[in-house]
Amino acid sequence: MTGADLPALSIAELQRLLRHREVSPREVIDALQTRIASIDPQIGAYLSIDFEAAAKEAEKANLTLPLGGVPIAIKDIISVAGQPCTCASKILHNYRALYDATVIHKLRAAGAIPLGKMNMDEFAMGSSTENSSVKLTRNPWDLSRVPGGSSGGSAAAVAANEAFGALGTDTGGSVRQPAAISGVVGVKPTYGRVSRFGVVAFASSLDQVGPLTKTVRDSALILNAIAGHDPQDTTSLNEPVPDYTATLGGDLRGTRLGLPKEYMIEGIDPQVKKAVDAAVKHLQTLGAQIIDVSLPHTEYAIAVYYILATAEASANLARFDGVRYGHRADNPINLLDHYGRTRGEGFGPEVKRRIILGTYVLSSGYYDAYYLRAQKVRELIRQDFAKAFETVDALVSPTSPGPAFKFGERTADPLQMYLADIFTNAGNLAGICGISLPCGFAEVEGKQLPIGLQLQGKVLDEARILQIAYAYEQSTDWHKARPTL
Amino acid sequence: MSKTTDLDVAYVAELARLNLTDDETQLFQKQLGDILKYAAKLGEVDVSHVEAAAHAVPVFNVFREDEPRDWFTAEEALRNAPRKANNLFIVTKVVE
Numbered sequence: 376m377t378g379a380d381l382p383a384l385s386i387a388e389l390q391r392l393l394r395h396r397e398v399s400p401r402e403v404i405d406a407l408q409t410r411i412a413s414i415d416p417q418i419g420a421y422l423s424i425d426f427e428a429a430a431k432e433a434e435k436a437n438l439t440l441p442l443g444g445v446p447i448a449i450k451d452i453i454s455v456a457g458q459p460c461t462c463a464s465k466i467l468h469n470y471r472a473l474y475d476a477t478v479i480h481k482l483r484a485a486g487a488i489p490l491g492k493m494n495m496d497e498f499a500m501g502s503s504t505e506n507s508s509v510k511l512t513r514n515p516w517d518l519s520r521v522p523g524g525s526s527g528g529s530a531a532a533v534a535a536n537e538a539f540g541a542l543g544t545d546t547g548g549s550v551r552q553p554a555a556i557s558g559v560v561g562v563k564p565t566y567g568r569v570s571r572f573g574v575v576a577f578a579s580s581l582d583q584v585g586p587l588t589k590t591v592r593d594s595a596l597i598l599n600a601i602a603g604h605d606p607q608d609t610t611s612l613n614e615p616v617p618d619y620t621a622t623l624g625g626d627l628r629g630t631r632l633g634l635p636k637e638y639m640i641e642g643i644d645p646q647v648k649k650a651v652d653a654a655v656k657h658l659q660t661l662g663a664q665i666i667d668v669s670l671p672h673t674e675y676a677i678a679v680y681y682i683l684a685t686a687e688a689s690a691n692l693a694r695f696d697g698v699r700y701g702h703r704a705d706n707p708i709n710l711l712d713h714y715g716r717t718r719g720e721g722f723g724p725e726v727k728r729r730i731i732l733g734t735y736v737l738s739s740g741y742y743d744a745y746y747l748r749a750q751k752v753r754e755l756i757r758q759d760f761a762k763a764f765e766t767v768d769a770l771v772s773p774t775s776p777g778p779a780f781k782f783g784e785r786t787a788d789p790l791q792m793y794l795a796d797i798f799t800n801a802g803n804l805a806g807i808c809g810i811s812l813p814c815g816f817a818e819v820e821g822k823q824l825p826i827g828l829q830l831q832g833k834v835l836d837e838a839r840i841l842q843i844a845y846a847y848e849q850s851t852d853w854h855k856a857r858p859t860l
Numbered sequence: 861m862s863k864t865t866d867l868d869v870a871y872v873a874e875l876a877r878l879n880l881t882d883d884e885t886q887l888f889q890k891q892l893g894d895i896l897k898y899a900a901k902l903g904e905v906d907v908s909h910v911e912a913a914a915h916a917v918p919v920f921n922v923f924r925e926d927e928p929r930d931w932f933t934a935e936e937a938l939r940n941a942p943r944k945a946n947n948l949f950i951v952t953k954v955v956e
Contacts, residue, residue: 473939567919612919679902728891748905751910788891789895834917
């Protein structure tokens with residue numbers, strides 16, 4: 376094993392080498408630095424990276440800890456003390472975090488080394504990372520296509536072997552969708568499973584932090600570290616955290632998997648449909664029982680999501696006022712001019728669009744018609760899932776209706792971009808957990824584009840969807856494929 | 861459901877303290893009009909017996925002890941300030 380081979384390893388494989396002293400944490404950081412220097416100019420996954428700080432932490436890494444000496448890449452919406460936290464926005468271009476988010480504190484406590492801040496759609500608003508105010512991130516499988524979003528930098532870095540694993544955030548699919556179309560594993564934990572303290576808020580009733588990794592086991596390892604109650608996040612659930620690696624293994628006899636009939640929509644790419652159908656058959660051969668279920672309010676999920684998420688965003692983003700941090704407009708003539716220009720100059724088009732929509736649906740006279748009604752339909756969507764989970768253990772679907780799309784293909788029509796999240800939005804509204812894992816490839820214009828399989832589970836049933844995902848992954852070869860770069 | 865033509869982007873932008881260019885205002889007027897037309901389908905759903913869900917996994921009355929703990933110093937809190945002097949944020953004039 377030479378340094379050049381290290382970046383291709385999974386976290387579990389890397390840990391074995393570290394524990395047997397076959398490689399030192401410092402050598403791991405150096406190998407990653409070499410890989411990033413050679414590959415990231417093509418991919419554009421990293422916004423900032425502090426090798427010096429990481430090397431210092433590597434010197435004192437405790438290899439007996441669960442993630443001892445393992446570098447983890449961090450979406451640039453999560454605070455890492457002393458590092459930039461820009462949310463890929465001009466309004467925070469010069470901002471540095473003063474403290475560690477709870478998830479970073481927990482990663483460090485498990486021995487991991489946060490390394491690099493990853494590109495994203497500005498304030499996590501988008502499905503392609505094209506809304507970054509800094510740069511494009513390219514899909515490692517086809518550099519003319521998007522990596523998905525909003526955690527596109529995190530997904531592309533893991534896919535391109537320039538990160539062993541990464542943290543992302545998922546408000547409407549922003550971990551699962553980029554994981555799917557970049558060909559890696561991504562988990563959205565149950566709402567409240569992972570603390571958001573120190574994570575810049577987008578839509579507070581939907582946001583969750585989750586891992587993106589090369590394998591299902593690696594996601595379980597990271598989830599072990601970051602899950603759990605945090606008194607500093609009042610929405611965090613005070614429930615015990617199981618060892619998510621303990622239940623990996625075994626077949627799927629007795630497992631009941633639901634196929635939501637409303638997900639069989641027109642507009643699913645035929646190659647995606649074929650791959651997911653084959654995956655369902657494969658799960659059956661592993662012992663799972665397939666049951667047709669119904670989620671009757673599925674067709675309303677996107678409308679509910681974009682009303683609630685933008686309403687919450689318009690309130691959360693009111694804090695960016697140019698007073699205490701971030702961009703401030705030059706020479707304001709009065710306070711209104713100060714706010715209006717600071718925010719007009721600082722926010723990009725998608726963020727502005729969502730602030731306007733969110734402000735409108737909360738405004739006097741429209742609140743009942745949009746916001747309140749959307750909250751009620753959200754409850755019906757939540758009940759749909761609760762009812763389905765009375766008869767099944769998990770739901771199977773595509774993660775995204777199509778493979779990676781080209782740059783610029785959907786930027787002119789926001790509604791078309793929003794429809795990319797049709798299979799993931801509802802899970803956030805219902806607060807349940809979900810995972811995306813590789814289940815095949817679509818051949819498009821001579822390129823192999825990854826396809827993601829989504830498994831959604833009950834509230835706090837992460838162990839179950841990880842176990843199902845692991846059984847599928849270990850009996851297929853999809854996760855072993857890597858892009859040629 | 862309200863008529864989507866009710867949306868006046870320029871007015872809402874004022875409420876949101878967010879300056880838009882004329883091009884942005886026109887573009888958003890059209891795009892958000894389309895999105896609200898799409899959202900109008902929520903009017904089809906019978907919600908007369910449904911309670912609104914603010915959170916999917918409700919947690920009520922979360923309290924903690926009101927105890928002092930170490931937090932930022934004034935110097936740290938000012939580290940990201942666009943303008944500062946004498947350990948204070950300099951803000952835009954609010955009274956004439």
